[in-house]
Amino acid sequence: MQKAKQVRKLMTLSFSLHHPCTFASPPSSTIHLRFLSPCSRTARPPSSPLSSIRMSSSTVDGGKIGSSGDVAATELDPIFKQKRLIRSKVRKSLKEMDPSQRAIEDDAIQRLVLDATWFKSCRRLCAYISCRALREVDTTKVLAKILQTSDKDEQKLEGKTLYVPRVEDKNSYMRMLNISSMDDLIANSMDILEPAPVDGAGNQRENVMHANEGIDLLLLPGLAFDKSGRRLGRGGGYYDTFLRNYQQLANEKNWKQPLLVALSYSVQILDDGVIPITPNDVFVDALVSPAGIIPISSAAIQRIKNGI
Numbered sequence: 001m002q003k004a005k006q007v008r009k010l011m012t013l014s015f016s017l018h019h020p021c022t023f024a025s026p027p028s029s030t031i032h033l034r035f036l037s038p039c040s041r042t043a044r045p046p047s048s049p050l051s052s053i054r055m056s057s058s059t060v061d062g063g064k065i066g067s068s069g070d071v072a073a074t075e076l077d078p079i080f081k082q083k084r085l086i087r088s089k090v091r092k093s094l095k096e097m098d099p100s101q102r103a104i105e106d107d108a109i110q111r112l113v114l115d116a117t118w119f120k121s122c123r124r125l126c127a128y129i130s131c132r133a134l135r136e137v138d139t140t141k142v143l144a145k146i147l148q149t150s151d152k153d154e155q156k157l158e159g160k161t162l163y164v165p166r167v168e169d170k171n172s173y174m175r176m177l178n179i180s181s182m183d184d185l186i187a188n189s190m191d192i193l194e195p196a197p198v199d200g201a202g203n204q205r206e207n208v209m210h211a212n213e214g215i216d217l218l219l220l221p222g223l224a225f226d227k228s229g230r231r232l233g234r235g236g237g238y239y240d241t242f243l244r245n246y247q248q249l250a251n252e253k254n255w256k257q258p259l260l261v262a263l264s265y266s267v268q269i270l271d272d273g274v275i276p277i278t279p280n281d282v283f284v285d286a287l288v289s290p291a292g293i294i295p296i297s298s299a300a301i302q303r304i305k306n307g308i
Protein backbone atom coordinates (compact mmCIF):
# COMPACT_ATOMS: atom_id res chain seq x y z
CA MET A 1 0.00 0.00 0.00
CA GLN A 2 3.07 2.21 0.18
CA LYS A 3 2.76 3.10 -3.49
CA ALA A 4 -0.83 4.06 -2.94
CA LYS A 5 0.50 7.26 -1.41
CA GLN A 6 1.47 8.25 -4.93
CA VAL A 7 -2.21 8.57 -5.62
CA ARG A 8 -2.11 12.08 -4.21
CA LYS A 9 -1.94 14.42 -7.14
CA LEU A 10 -2.34 17.74 -8.79
CA MET A 11 -5.88 18.50 -9.61
CA THR A 12 -8.01 21.39 -10.66
CA LEU A 13 -11.38 21.24 -9.03
CA SER A 14 -14.28 21.45 -11.38
CA PHE A 15 -17.73 22.28 -10.18
CA SER A 16 -20.35 20.64 -12.32
CA LEU A 17 -22.67 17.96 -11.10
CA HIS A 18 -24.90 15.79 -13.19
CA HIS A 19 -26.53 13.54 -10.65
CA PRO A 20 -30.28 13.68 -11.20
CA CYS A 21 -30.90 14.69 -7.62
CA THR A 22 -27.98 16.97 -7.01
CA PHE A 23 -27.17 20.48 -8.07
CA ALA A 24 -26.48 22.48 -11.17
CA SER A 25 -22.98 23.76 -11.74
CA PRO A 26 -22.49 27.33 -10.66
CA PRO A 27 -22.02 29.98 -13.29
CA SER A 28 -18.49 30.94 -12.32
CA SER A 29 -15.48 29.29 -10.77
CA THR A 30 -16.18 30.93 -7.43
CA ILE A 31 -19.06 29.45 -5.53
CA HIS A 32 -20.42 28.98 -2.08
CA LEU A 33 -19.74 25.57 -0.64
CA ARG A 34 -22.28 24.13 1.74
CA PHE A 35 -23.29 20.82 3.18
CA LEU A 36 -25.92 19.99 0.66
CA SER A 37 -28.95 17.83 0.96
CA PRO A 38 -28.66 15.18 -1.79
CA CYS A 39 -32.15 15.10 -3.13
CA SER A 40 -33.04 18.75 -3.10
CA ARG A 41 -31.38 21.87 -4.32
CA THR A 42 -31.45 23.39 -0.89
CA ALA A 43 -28.47 23.52 1.41
CA ARG A 44 -28.68 21.94 4.81
CA PRO A 45 -29.09 24.36 7.69
CA PRO A 46 -25.66 25.59 8.74
CA SER A 47 -25.12 23.40 11.79
CA SER A 48 -21.36 23.31 11.58
CA PRO A 49 -18.63 25.89 11.27
CA LEU A 50 -17.77 24.31 7.91
CA SER A 51 -21.23 24.67 6.56
CA SER A 52 -20.72 27.75 4.46
CA ILE A 53 -17.29 28.11 2.99
CA ARG A 54 -16.40 30.20 0.01
CA MET A 55 -14.44 28.19 -2.52
CA SER A 56 -12.80 28.83 -5.85
CA SER A 57 -11.12 26.64 -8.49
CA SER A 58 -7.58 25.92 -7.50
CA THR A 59 -4.77 23.52 -8.09
CA VAL A 60 -3.67 21.40 -5.21
CA ASP A 61 -0.78 19.08 -4.59
CA GLY A 62 -1.00 16.23 -2.12
CA GLY A 63 -4.09 17.69 -0.59
CA LYS A 64 -2.26 20.92 0.10
CA ILE A 65 -2.83 24.17 -1.67
CA GLY A 66 -0.19 25.04 -4.22
CA SER A 67 1.85 28.20 -4.25
CA SER A 68 -0.72 30.12 -6.29
CA GLY A 69 -1.57 32.18 -3.23
CA ASP A 70 -5.25 31.54 -3.80
CA VAL A 71 -6.66 32.57 -0.46
CA ALA A 72 -10.19 31.31 -1.17
CA ALA A 73 -8.84 27.84 -1.94
CA THR A 74 -7.21 27.53 1.46
CA GLU A 75 -10.68 27.83 2.93
CA LEU A 76 -11.35 24.35 1.53
CA ASP A 77 -8.71 22.92 3.84
CA PRO A 78 -11.06 22.31 6.80
CA ILE A 79 -13.32 20.22 4.58
CA PHE A 80 -10.51 18.07 3.19
CA LYS A 81 -9.00 17.86 6.66
CA GLN A 82 -12.33 16.65 8.01
CA LYS A 83 -12.53 14.10 5.18
CA ARG A 84 -9.04 12.83 6.05
CA LEU A 85 -10.00 12.54 9.71
CA ILE A 86 -13.11 10.52 8.89
CA ARG A 87 -11.10 8.32 6.53
CA SER A 88 -8.60 7.43 9.26
CA LYS A 89 -11.38 6.72 11.76
CA VAL A 90 -13.21 4.44 9.35
CA ARG A 91 -9.96 2.72 8.31
CA LYS A 92 -9.37 2.01 12.00
CA SER A 93 -12.86 0.57 12.47
CA LEU A 94 -12.39 -1.61 9.40
CA LYS A 95 -9.05 -2.82 10.72
CA GLU A 96 -10.64 -3.70 14.06
CA MET A 97 -13.49 -5.60 12.46
CA ASP A 98 -13.54 -9.25 13.44
CA PRO A 99 -12.65 -11.36 10.37
CA SER A 100 -15.58 -13.70 10.91
CA GLN A 101 -17.94 -10.71 11.14
CA ARG A 102 -16.42 -9.36 7.95
CA ALA A 103 -17.06 -12.69 6.20
CA ILE A 104 -20.68 -12.70 7.41
CA GLU A 105 -21.19 -9.14 6.15
CA ASP A 106 -19.48 -9.88 2.82
CA ASP A 107 -21.87 -12.78 2.28
CA ALA A 108 -24.95 -10.84 3.38
CA ILE A 109 -24.17 -7.86 1.13
CA GLN A 110 -23.41 -10.02 -1.90
CA ARG A 111 -26.54 -12.12 -1.31
CA LEU A 112 -28.65 -8.94 -1.25
CA VAL A 113 -27.10 -7.79 -4.53
CA LEU A 114 -27.45 -11.18 -6.22
CA ASP A 115 -31.12 -11.44 -5.20
CA ALA A 116 -32.07 -7.87 -6.14
CA THR A 117 -34.23 -7.43 -9.23
CA TRP A 118 -32.23 -4.35 -10.28
CA PHE A 119 -29.14 -6.57 -10.34
CA LYS A 120 -30.78 -9.56 -12.02
CA SER A 121 -32.35 -7.41 -14.71
CA CYS A 122 -29.32 -5.25 -15.43
CA ARG A 123 -27.53 -6.05 -18.69
CA ARG A 124 -24.61 -3.64 -18.65
CA LEU A 125 -22.78 -2.51 -15.55
CA CYS A 126 -19.60 -1.18 -13.97
CA ALA A 127 -18.32 -2.82 -10.80
CA TYR A 128 -15.17 -2.62 -8.69
CA ILE A 129 -12.74 -5.48 -8.15
CA SER A 130 -12.57 -5.63 -4.37
CA CYS A 131 -9.17 -5.34 -2.72
CA ARG A 132 -8.62 -7.28 0.52
CA ALA A 133 -5.78 -5.05 1.65
CA LEU A 134 -8.11 -2.03 1.46
CA ARG A 135 -10.75 -3.98 3.43
CA GLU A 136 -13.37 -3.32 0.82
CA VAL A 137 -16.67 -5.15 0.68
CA ASP A 138 -15.96 -8.33 -1.26
CA THR A 139 -17.32 -8.46 -4.81
CA THR A 140 -15.94 -11.90 -5.75
CA LYS A 141 -19.29 -13.69 -5.82
CA VAL A 142 -21.07 -10.87 -7.61
CA LEU A 143 -18.32 -10.73 -10.24
CA ALA A 144 -18.39 -14.52 -10.63
CA LYS A 145 -22.14 -14.37 -11.26
CA ILE A 146 -21.74 -11.56 -13.80
CA LEU A 147 -18.98 -13.42 -15.63
CA GLN A 148 -20.48 -16.89 -15.38
CA THR A 149 -21.27 -17.07 -19.07
CA SER A 150 -17.79 -17.89 -20.25
CA ASP A 151 -18.37 -17.51 -23.96
CA LYS A 152 -18.11 -13.84 -24.88
CA ASP A 153 -20.79 -13.84 -27.58
CA GLU A 154 -23.16 -15.81 -25.40
CA GLN A 155 -22.46 -13.34 -22.62
CA LYS A 156 -23.44 -10.46 -24.86
CA LEU A 157 -26.65 -12.22 -25.91
CA GLU A 158 -27.82 -13.58 -22.59
CA GLY A 159 -25.61 -12.33 -19.83
CA LYS A 160 -24.23 -9.08 -18.52
CA THR A 161 -21.54 -6.86 -19.99
CA LEU A 162 -19.06 -5.81 -17.33
CA TYR A 163 -16.71 -2.81 -17.17
CA VAL A 164 -14.15 -2.45 -14.37
CA PRO A 165 -11.86 0.41 -13.30
CA ARG A 166 -8.40 1.08 -14.60
CA VAL A 167 -6.48 4.06 -13.25
CA GLU A 168 -4.71 5.79 -16.11
CA ASP A 169 -2.83 8.57 -14.37
CA LYS A 170 -2.75 10.54 -11.20
CA ASN A 171 -5.03 13.31 -12.44
CA SER A 172 -8.11 11.52 -11.15
CA TYR A 173 -8.42 9.83 -14.53
CA MET A 174 -9.95 6.38 -14.43
CA ARG A 175 -11.42 4.40 -17.32
CA MET A 176 -13.95 1.59 -17.08
CA LEU A 177 -12.89 -1.19 -19.45
CA ASN A 178 -14.78 -4.27 -20.58
CA ILE A 179 -13.65 -7.67 -19.28
CA SER A 180 -15.09 -11.12 -19.83
CA SER A 181 -13.06 -13.07 -17.30
CA MET A 182 -11.17 -12.56 -14.04
CA ASP A 183 -8.13 -13.79 -15.98
CA ASP A 184 -8.22 -10.47 -17.84
CA LEU A 185 -6.95 -8.75 -14.69
CA ILE A 186 -3.46 -7.97 -13.43
CA ALA A 187 -2.36 -6.27 -10.20
CA ASN A 188 -1.44 -2.60 -10.57
CA SER A 189 1.09 -0.61 -8.52
CA MET A 190 -1.54 -0.18 -5.78
CA ASP A 191 -2.14 -3.95 -5.65
CA ILE A 192 -5.60 -3.58 -7.13
CA LEU A 193 -6.53 -5.93 -9.94
CA GLU A 194 -7.31 -4.11 -13.16
CA PRO A 195 -7.51 -4.90 -16.88
CA ALA A 196 -4.68 -4.31 -19.31
CA PRO A 197 -5.82 -1.85 -22.01
CA VAL A 198 -5.45 -4.53 -24.68
CA ASP A 199 -6.91 -8.05 -24.52
CA GLY A 200 -5.16 -11.36 -25.24
CA ALA A 201 -5.99 -11.09 -28.95
CA GLY A 202 -4.40 -7.64 -29.18
CA ASN A 203 -7.71 -5.74 -29.33
CA GLN A 204 -8.33 -2.58 -27.31
CA ARG A 205 -10.79 -3.27 -24.54
CA GLU A 206 -14.00 -1.33 -24.89
CA ASN A 207 -14.12 1.81 -22.77
CA VAL A 208 -17.60 2.35 -21.34
CA MET A 209 -17.37 6.00 -22.45
CA HIS A 210 -17.09 4.85 -26.09
CA ALA A 211 -19.78 2.17 -26.01
CA ASN A 212 -22.89 2.39 -28.18
CA GLU A 213 -25.20 1.76 -25.25
CA GLY A 214 -25.44 3.04 -21.73
CA ILE A 215 -25.01 1.07 -18.53
CA ASP A 216 -27.85 0.29 -16.13
CA LEU A 217 -25.91 -0.03 -12.90
CA LEU A 218 -22.70 0.97 -11.13
CA LEU A 219 -21.48 -0.87 -8.03
CA LEU A 220 -19.29 1.52 -6.08
CA PRO A 221 -16.65 1.14 -3.38
CA GLY A 222 -15.98 3.80 -0.77
CA LEU A 223 -14.73 4.38 2.74
CA ALA A 224 -17.80 5.93 4.32
CA PHE A 225 -21.40 6.66 3.45
CA ASP A 226 -24.55 8.09 4.98
CA LYS A 227 -28.20 7.32 4.47
CA SER A 228 -28.69 10.50 2.44
CA GLY A 229 -26.32 9.26 -0.25
CA ARG A 230 -23.10 11.02 0.67
CA ARG A 231 -20.05 8.99 -0.23
CA LEU A 232 -16.50 9.43 0.96
CA GLY A 233 -13.96 7.76 -1.31
CA ARG A 234 -10.26 7.19 -0.82
CA GLY A 235 -9.40 10.76 -1.67
CA GLY A 236 -8.33 10.33 -5.28
CA GLY A 237 -11.40 11.89 -6.82
CA TYR A 238 -11.38 9.08 -9.42
CA TYR A 239 -14.97 8.00 -8.98
CA ASP A 240 -16.41 11.48 -8.64
CA THR A 241 -14.64 12.53 -11.84
CA PHE A 242 -15.71 9.40 -13.72
CA LEU A 243 -19.31 9.65 -12.50
CA ARG A 244 -19.65 13.29 -13.49
CA ASN A 245 -18.26 12.56 -16.97
CA TYR A 246 -20.45 9.51 -17.41
CA GLN A 247 -23.59 11.30 -16.25
CA GLN A 248 -22.87 14.08 -18.72
CA LEU A 249 -22.39 11.54 -21.53
CA ALA A 250 -25.64 9.77 -20.63
CA ASN A 251 -27.45 13.11 -20.75
CA GLU A 252 -25.97 13.96 -24.15
CA LYS A 253 -26.89 10.53 -25.54
CA ASN A 254 -30.33 10.53 -23.93
CA TRP A 255 -29.49 7.35 -22.04
CA LYS A 256 -31.13 6.51 -18.75
CA GLN A 257 -28.83 7.36 -15.85
CA PRO A 258 -27.36 4.23 -14.24
CA LEU A 259 -28.31 3.34 -10.69
CA LEU A 260 -25.37 4.19 -8.40
CA VAL A 261 -25.24 1.55 -5.68
CA ALA A 262 -22.52 1.53 -3.01
CA LEU A 263 -21.61 -1.57 -1.00
CA SER A 264 -20.93 -0.86 2.65
CA TYR A 265 -20.07 -2.69 5.87
CA SER A 266 -22.16 -1.53 8.86
CA VAL A 267 -19.25 0.44 10.37
CA GLN A 268 -18.95 2.48 7.19
CA ILE A 269 -22.42 4.01 7.49
CA LEU A 270 -22.09 7.25 9.42
CA ASP A 271 -24.71 9.60 10.82
CA ASP A 272 -26.09 12.23 8.47
CA GLY A 273 -24.12 15.45 8.64
CA VAL A 274 -20.80 13.82 9.54
CA ILE A 275 -19.47 13.43 6.00
CA PRO A 276 -18.64 16.85 4.56
CA ILE A 277 -19.04 17.28 0.84
CA THR A 278 -17.74 19.55 -1.88
CA PRO A 279 -19.62 20.32 -5.10
CA ASN A 280 -17.42 17.73 -6.80
CA ASP A 281 -18.92 14.85 -4.81
CA VAL A 282 -21.52 12.67 -6.49
CA PHE A 283 -24.25 11.16 -4.33
CA VAL A 284 -25.21 7.50 -4.55
CA ASP A 285 -28.75 6.29 -5.29
CA ALA A 286 -28.72 3.38 -2.86
CA LEU A 287 -26.60 1.57 -0.29
CA VAL A 288 -26.34 -2.15 0.25
CA SER A 289 -25.37 -2.94 3.84
CA PRO A 290 -25.64 -6.25 5.70
CA ALA A 291 -28.89 -4.95 7.25
CA GLY A 292 -30.48 -4.51 3.85
CA ILE A 293 -30.78 -2.32 0.81
CA ILE A 294 -31.26 1.38 1.53
CA PRO A 295 -32.85 3.18 -1.43
CA ILE A 296 -32.05 6.91 -1.29
CA SER A 297 -32.86 8.77 -4.50
CA SER A 298 -36.30 8.80 -6.10
CA ALA A 299 -34.81 6.76 -8.98
CA ALA A 300 -33.76 4.04 -6.54
CA ILE A 301 -37.06 4.11 -4.64
CA GLN A 302 -38.96 3.76 -7.95
CA ARG A 303 -36.77 0.94 -9.25
CA ILE A 304 -36.90 -0.98 -6.01
CA LYS A 305 -40.65 -0.44 -5.60
CA ASN A 306 -41.37 -1.52 -9.18
CA GLY A 307 -38.90 -4.39 -8.98
CA ILE A 308 -36.80 -3.16 -11.94
Ligand SMILES: Nc1nc2c(c(=O)[nH]1)N(C=O)[C@@H](CNc1ccc(C(=O)N[C@@H](CCC(=O)O)C(=O)O)cc1)CN2
Nearest residue numbers: 004005007128129130131165190192221234236238239
Ligand atom coordinates in the same frame (compact mmCIF):
# COMPACT_ATOMS: atom_id res chain seq x y z
N1 LIG B 1 -11.17 -1.81 -5.70
C1 LIG B 1 -11.03 -0.53 -6.01
N2 LIG B 1 -10.60 -0.19 -7.22
C2 LIG B 1 -10.42 1.12 -7.50
C3 LIG B 1 -10.68 2.13 -6.57
C4 LIG B 1 -11.13 1.73 -5.27
O1 LIG B 1 -11.38 2.54 -4.37
N3 LIG B 1 -11.28 0.39 -5.04
N4 LIG B 1 -10.49 3.44 -6.90
C5 LIG B 1 -11.14 4.51 -6.30
O2 LIG B 1 -10.76 5.62 -6.41
C6 LIG B 1 -9.55 3.73 -7.98
C7 LIG B 1 -8.15 3.62 -7.43
N5 LIG B 1 -7.95 4.59 -6.42
C8 LIG B 1 -7.32 4.34 -5.23
C9 LIG B 1 -7.09 5.40 -4.37
C10 LIG B 1 -6.42 5.17 -3.16
C11 LIG B 1 -6.02 3.90 -2.82
C12 LIG B 1 -5.33 3.62 -1.53
O3 LIG B 1 -4.65 2.66 -1.40
N6 LIG B 1 -5.52 4.48 -0.55
C13 LIG B 1 -4.97 4.25 0.80
C14 LIG B 1 -4.43 5.54 1.39
C15 LIG B 1 -3.36 6.19 0.58
C16 LIG B 1 -2.92 7.53 1.14
O4 LIG B 1 -3.57 8.05 2.05
O5 LIG B 1 -1.94 8.05 0.66
C17 LIG B 1 -6.09 3.78 1.69
O6 LIG B 1 -7.25 4.12 1.42
O7 LIG B 1 -5.79 3.09 2.68
C18 LIG B 1 -6.26 2.86 -3.67
C19 LIG B 1 -6.91 3.07 -4.87
C20 LIG B 1 -9.79 2.78 -9.12
N7 LIG B 1 -9.91 1.43 -8.70
Ligand SMILES: Nc1ncnc2c1ncn2[C@@H]1O[C@H](COP(=O)(O)OP(=O)(O)OP(=O)(O)O)[C@@H](O)[C@H]1O
Nearest residue numbers: 011060063076077080233234235236237238239240
Ligand atom coordinates in the same frame (compact mmCIF):
# COMPACT_ATOMS: atom_id res chain seq x y z
N1 LIG C 1 -7.32 21.06 0.39
C1 LIG C 1 -7.76 20.71 -0.82
N2 LIG C 1 -8.24 21.65 -1.65
C2 LIG C 1 -8.71 21.32 -2.87
N3 LIG C 1 -8.71 20.07 -3.35
C3 LIG C 1 -8.25 19.08 -2.59
C4 LIG C 1 -7.76 19.35 -1.28
N4 LIG C 1 -7.40 18.17 -0.73
C5 LIG C 1 -7.66 17.22 -1.68
N5 LIG C 1 -8.16 17.76 -2.80
C6 LIG C 1 -8.53 17.03 -4.04
O1 LIG C 1 -9.93 16.97 -4.26
C7 LIG C 1 -10.26 15.76 -5.00
C8 LIG C 1 -11.49 15.12 -4.48
O2 LIG C 1 -11.21 14.63 -3.21
P1 LIG C 1 -12.33 13.87 -2.38
O3 LIG C 1 -11.79 13.78 -1.00
O4 LIG C 1 -13.66 14.49 -2.54
O5 LIG C 1 -12.29 12.47 -3.13
P2 LIG C 1 -13.11 11.17 -2.86
O6 LIG C 1 -14.57 11.43 -2.95
O7 LIG C 1 -12.66 10.56 -1.60
O8 LIG C 1 -12.56 10.29 -4.07
P3 LIG C 1 -13.26 9.29 -5.10
O9 LIG C 1 -14.17 10.09 -5.96
O10 LIG C 1 -12.14 8.69 -5.86
O11 LIG C 1 -13.97 8.28 -4.33
C9 LIG C 1 -9.05 14.88 -4.93
O12 LIG C 1 -8.48 14.87 -6.20
C10 LIG C 1 -8.13 15.58 -3.96
O13 LIG C 1 -6.78 15.47 -4.36
